[in-house]
Amino acid sequence: MPLTQPLRHARYRRLWLANMVSNLGTWIQAFASAWLVASLSGSAAITSLVQTATYVPVFLFALLAGVVADGVHRPKFLFYCNLYMALCAATMAVLVGAGWAASGPVLVLTFAIGIGTAFIWPAWQAAMASLVDPSEVEAAATLNNLSYNLSAIVGPALGGMLFGWIGPGALFLANALSFAGLLGVYWAWWREGGPQQPAREGFAERFRCGLRTAFGCARYRRILRNVCWVFFSTIAFASLLPVFVREVLRMQSNTYGTLMGCLGGGAVLAACFLPQVRARVDKTGLLAAALTVYGAMLLTMSFSRSLVLLVPLIVCGGMAWSATVSTLNAAAQLSFPAEVRARTLSIYLFVMSGGYAAGSVVWGQVAERWGVRAALGAAGACVLANAVVLATGSRKNPI
Template sequence: MSNPSTSVPRSPAAAAPAATARRKVPLTRPLRHKRYRNIWLANMVSNLGTWIQTFASAWLVASMTQSASITSMVQTATYVPVFLFALLAGVVADAVHRPKFLFFCNLYLALCATAMALLVTTGLVSSNAVLAITFCLGIGTAFVWPAWQAAMSGLVDPDEVEAAATLNNLSYNLSAIIGPALGGLLFGWIGASALFLANALSFAGLLGVYWAWWQERTPQATVRESFTQRFRLGMRTAFGCARYRRILRNVCSVFFATIAFAGLLPVFVRDVLHKQSSTYGLLMGCLGGGAVIAAFFLPQVRARVDKTGVLVGALLVYGLMLVTMASTRSLALLVPLIVCGGMAWSATVSTLNAAAQLSFPAEVRARTLSIYLFVMSGGYVAGSLFWGQVADYWGVQAALGAAGACVLANALILATGNRKYPI
């Protein structure tokens, strides 16, 4: 269908019976909506560029410093802007014409990626410069995420939102397989500059889709409240819901622990495995590969198990992955291990994300999602800084083991309160 769905997700209370029924929605069903399908495909290409840049930035910094904490700051620089600007971005996203807003945000991201490529080409690159431009990219991401998630969930029917969240995760993780593997092969051949330029070019499809949507001049709801009123309403709505507060607590604690994998993997490959960029790309791709596999059986699992049960199982698998990584150097074991971790990661992210998207009606969705992103990025920022310091003092394997123990503790706490406090 060419126009966004006008269906509005129900309130948490109304959504509960539907969640209890857990009717299976086929994974590909949201793709029947033309606009969702076009954005999903263009976003997959953009995700490929993002993963190439993520790989190149992390390995470039790891090759310029021996410090685990500085290397992990690539993740910090990515998520600090989300933490700083997510709440503002949510208020803005509920008040602007979203296609126009998303067009200019993605144009800004493309220009930042181009600036990174020029910096490397001119030989002026340093770890601080990479972190600075990564921070600038993070600002753009902070403003894109609330508007994009609110727009995407409005393009499908309410009962398709969870399947759409899984599809979005599938798109992201298909790119997570190809991007790091491609980056690992090409980094030493064509250099980081070309990889950053590839990311800049990857935004072309999204810019085209958003431009076409913008030109349709679809009516926009009139915003009568002031910025302060909209902000206060979003905060009251989100924190006034006990279920949403539970989601936010889980998001903060889960992402605090799980960021250890992304933040410390370059150091693990360099210092523990004593391998090069191609191995780093391979292991990053394994996580994405597991997430892709998960996308095809998650609908069947969700038809039989409630959200809390899915999340507990996923956290148990991911925590065991981190704990096992702390005690092995065998690539033959690490590859299937991280694939299993990727399956668990897909279940974790899509479950929490769909629960957040379905919690409130469309008119406040971007604001409430921005609070979700604020809490998520806060967990990421604190975690990347903390685990980097732990790795510097006690070693990367000890940091991964401790992070795994934290994930397992989250699973235990969630399982204990499953009946009384469901997600």
């Protein structure tokens, strides 16, 4: 199946394009927040809290968000969630522009935006899966990942170039404006009418049904175990890269933006050949191979200071990351029917964000005590251990 086949659906195509613009703003803000906190604090532990503040709200609210998303009119719900996030980003721009650029306010508003993300993700993933044919879900997951990673190339690069020129406040404002396209698409979808999605059960029953459905499936439990360990280990890269650039490479924001963009560039390259690889390799084998490459990237980073080595290394890591995320995401989306999809996906997001939040704290503390290199090396070893477990049990316990 061609990778672009899901784009034949007009509504999916419009959402995909608008979401890519929004992702660009998200990456610009992610860059600006991390580099600003790293510059203000000079601490690996505090810098890693940017990732913690991003993912703890998802951990706290994902299960609630999944239950809500299966009982509301999704376009209307997604419109208000995106409007809330745009207002949070605009508030951050105003505070920084007013001279209140401190780690505390940045982390608090990052947490507030994370709450919006927590409520958007289950509804958005369930909505996107419903806009394409079941046979196109895996291609749609790869396209969504491609959109995210195209933005991951441009966003950090723009942030690196503009941070010292126009300042972080303007970058936060750019993120606020990037929601305009999504708001327009969701508004039009909402105003078209269509049936409201009635909640046929009470809130508590829908919540229990989601838990029973997800944890009652042995295959889904395996997916969740892998998600927890994978995201716990791999968050070390995003959490520690600002400190790695400042303390190990002794370089500035443009280098940080370049290396972030390299990961996204690798993910974009991966989209060109992943459909062909998936036709020949089972999901579990592909995931094990991708984790091996990503773990090797983290281990090698712990020994290297050369940009000549780091740039192609992180590009390879980005290719592996794209394969990892799209494989796990598609497996989760295809596990259950549409009626319970948002609830079961919310459990996936709950586990993922828990891994992210815990990993960002743990690797930040490891870096604070034993250094950034040691933390990256230990995280790489964890990723490789997960790859070995997957490879040895792939036939008996496929995902």
